[in-house]
Amino acid sequence: MEAARKLKNPNRAWIRPLIEQGGARYQQIVRQIATAVDDLVLRPGDRLPPQRELATALGVDLTTVTRAYSELRALGLLEAQGAGGSYIKRKASGQDTTVDLGMNIPPLLDGSFFAQLMRAGVAHAQERMGSGDPLMSYHVGAGAPVDRQAAAVWLQPMLGAVDPGRIVICPGGQSALGALLLTCSRPGDCVLTEGLTYPGLLAAAQTLDRSVVAVAADAQGMSPDALEDACARGGARVLYLNPTIHNPTTRTLSAERRAALHAVASRHGLAIIEDDPYWRIAGDAPAPLAALAGPSGAKHGAPVYYISTLSKCLAPGLRTAFIAMPHGAAITPVLDALRSISLMPASWMTAVATHAIETGMAHDMVKLVRHELAQRQRLAGRLLPQGVQCHPHGLHLWLELPPLADPYRLIQIAQQRGVGVADADAFRADESVHKALRISLGGAMSQEQLRVALEKLSAILQEEHRPARATGIV
Template identity: 55%
Template sequence: MSWVRPLAAGSGARYQQIATQIVTAVEDGVLRPGDRLPPQRELARALGVDLTTVTRAYSEVRQKGLLEAQGAGGTYVAYSGSDAGGAIDLGMNIPPLLNSAEFSHMLAQGSGATQAAASAMDLMSYHVGAGANRHRAAGAKWLQPMIGSTDIERIVVCPGAQTAIAALILARSLAGDAIACDELTYPGFLAAARVLQRSAVGVKSDEFGMDPVDLERVCKQHRPALLYLNPTIQNPTALTLSTERRTALLRVAAQFALPVIEDDPYWLLAERPPSTMFSLAANTSSTPVYYVSTLSKCIAPGLRTAYLVVPAGEPLSPVLDALRSLALMPTPWMTEMASTWIESGAAVQWLAQVKVELRHRQAIAAEILPGNIQADPHGLHLWLQLPRHIDFYRLTQTALQQGLSVTDSESFSTGSFSPVALRVSLGGALDRNRLTQGLTRLAELLKGDHARRVSSVV
């Protein structure tokens, strides 16, 4: 207990002072990974406070990912959150808190419930097709806020959104076809289009998102087989299309009989999301919209569980054939666990915690980062527009040398447009302290000479 100091009057709430002492001791190396903290009652007696004050302090530090509670076994300094000198991930869009004790508890409970609910044969055998009715029903429950009540016969359980997108490209287009998309779009879609020998054709945007007038131009010029959209907290620009803009795009799609892939991983995170394009199209019968929603951005990427909704009147069999050729089936264990979390309400409760954490992280980023930021208050990422003198290559290489991963706009470009901007992801940092360190380091790089362009005179 060498790290323990007397509490000072007027220096903030007592539980916060205790939490600060623990964090400082971990950062200074006085407390090391695997060290056991004193029992809460013992620390309460030493500091002259009640037990609930210490309990609250320990809980506060656990939420930062620095402590792990092992029940009667005590509380220990965590290994995952204690490497203050390690790399900080600002490049991958993953939900925060995956290293927390709360998520570990949820994972343990979900694993137990999964094993109790299904036989070994169910969990380890082949399951080819659209998914078991129970799993499709869980999907319908998860999708209800986004698209309303859905016939489970229209839902296909997929091993991740990436597989669903690739399957739709295979099912609804041919090699050599064009697919219309934003000029800046999800790299996974670009990779799928490239590997499957489709051409991703960028549609220009204005301050409100994809421009319907330019979509009409692209349709006339390239005759695309599909339109791919990520309309809510768009990756990478973080723009959310208004209902009016969605409706206008659907009108153009209907004019050219253009099916739409609505890739919508962030709808449940958005502050005030408009109606999905799937719902708007269903109400107007304008054009088929295939809806894709994944648990990767709201719960955890490792679940590899996504739901694909095939619009009424469109056949399932081409999509199922394409899915089978790509991945055969989702992992039964993960699908069962996702269904268990949805049915029990654990998934919705965890989503609420993720949104609260992301609101804090977005506020931290807005305070630290320079420049023009575009973001949703609960988004996993933000779009940081930079001065034109920035040299992306120097910036990313210098950032990597300093333990930061960042993603520049070229990673999202169809080739026709690449602004000077970064997508900054906020969920990968282990806790808010590490995020603050990473963002501060990035801000210093942007203000210094590390990212300035170097001109060669020949």
């Protein structure tokens, strides 16, 4: 029976030579194992070779394999049992007690209000179908007028009045990001971003053959002087910014820093992709760069493509995001790129999101999420008092570790004790070494479950290493 399958000897049937031009070696290992799982070459309970043995077989450093195994644990594919070895993880079940603090998702997805929001949205979608709306047919283009109007309402607090004709409905923020990279750059072009950045950008850039170049940051975020230097080296077409509760460092750019970065991008003819999923839950963020650009931004300054998604403040499963196009920018290339990626948004989910916005339920849900996150942040502040950077309503924390810390060991021990976290390597845009953990607070089903998980993590940190003192809350 597969539930009892646990091989004593490692399964080596999946191992293939690494490819010289196949990208980062640790990522090739991750892809090999993930593909083997999909193809049933590796099955739940199969043991992987010891890290040192696999490193020898593939001709790579031990750290490369360690990093790959760490990434697989973060993806939920690998289960480490210390000296017992590493195994392909079984499907989630009622016996799986791991609390995932490695993924940024909003809390309350199992709450009564969210269930009410979904029931109301589904009922509304059924009414639309009953009245002759071809909701379940193909819908190519920027989105139905009713959905774009709702998006304009959603964006109004960030950007002010937005012409619905400038809005593109997308099936999630990742597809929006991919479409904009296709639109604003060509293969081989440079995308500028901070040295620690959103992993989705790194994945999209690699897939689309864009080169990611790290720009130095200071305590306030990306440095305008460093951006100036990066632009002077040439080859850059796009600047990617995550300006509010930055993922992973939690920094929020000030209004002055946003204006300074926009000015540099304008001088060098960059297009800006402003990925801003946390603006609504922050509650204290300055106006986005897209608002600073103003009506003439596309003509007299850097065009800013603004992405807002419902994934981080309502639910990832709604798969609904919005692009606010720069004034004067052609919308057709973005639509062409989106069609090549996903053809169209899921109309059913978009209808649910639209109803939630129109009725104000989405706004009420955001308030509930912000309140819950404030309580969870306070709980984390009591249990993880050292070295933590955070925002009072943020989905995650950033915990810097001392120089001698071994993040891979910490993550492995945490996984063994039922706590999943993400380490800095997942966010690196260059080869710099960052010893830190990103701890997400929304994955725990309740505050009590979060408390137990954080207490376990705190105990592990005290056993292994004492984290560096905090330099201040951001």
